[in-house]
Amino acid sequence: MKKTTALALALLIAFPVSSALAGPSRGQALAANCAPCHGTDGRSLGTTPVLAGASRGDFVQRMQEFRAGTRASTVMRRHAKGYTDEEIVQLADYFSALQR
Numbered sequence: 001m002k003k004t005t006a007l008a009l010a011l012l013i014a015f016p017v018s019s020a021l022a023g024p025s026r027g028q029a030l031a032a033n034c035a036p037c038h039g040t041d042g043r044s045l046g047t048t049p050v051l052a053g054a055s056r057g058d059f060v061q062r063m064q065e066f067r068a069g070t071r072a073s074t075v076m077r078r079h080a081k082g083y084t085d086e087e088i089v090q091l092a093d094y095f096s097a098l099q100r
């Protein structure tokens with residue numbers, strides 16, 4: 001094996017070029033908090049609403065209404081309060097991009 005090839009291989013092993021380097025998007029990281037109730041990637045299997053493929057605008061509006069207490073909710077009001085406008089948009093970007 002040539003020296004340069006060996007070096008290239010060593011670099012590849014030390015610094016793998018993968019999507020893992022970029023890490024999950026902020027929206028995806030935040031969405032982990034929703035999975036216990038809304039299912040992995042918002043694909044709920046129970047009675048909790050499916051979030052995957054939600055309309056971005058509706059999603060943002062609902063989250064803001066939950067937070068403001070103007071939308072009827074059992075748990076989402078308390079939950080939505082933990083998120084800023086920016087985080088709600090990041091979550092909306094993430095869930096609306098997923099296939100239902």
Ligand code: HEC
Binds near residue numbers: 034076
């Ligand atoms: C403890 C369980 C629980 C968790 C955790 C949770 N949700 Fe919910 N979610 C619900 C329930 C139950 C509803 C139905 C409304 C209600 O009763 O509050 C709901 C409704 C919603 C809705 C309205 C959907 C529709 O079609 O009307 C949105 C949007 C939503 N949740 C987003 C989120 C996001 C984003 C997260 C994570 C940041 C999250 N939820 C975490 C239980 C949960």
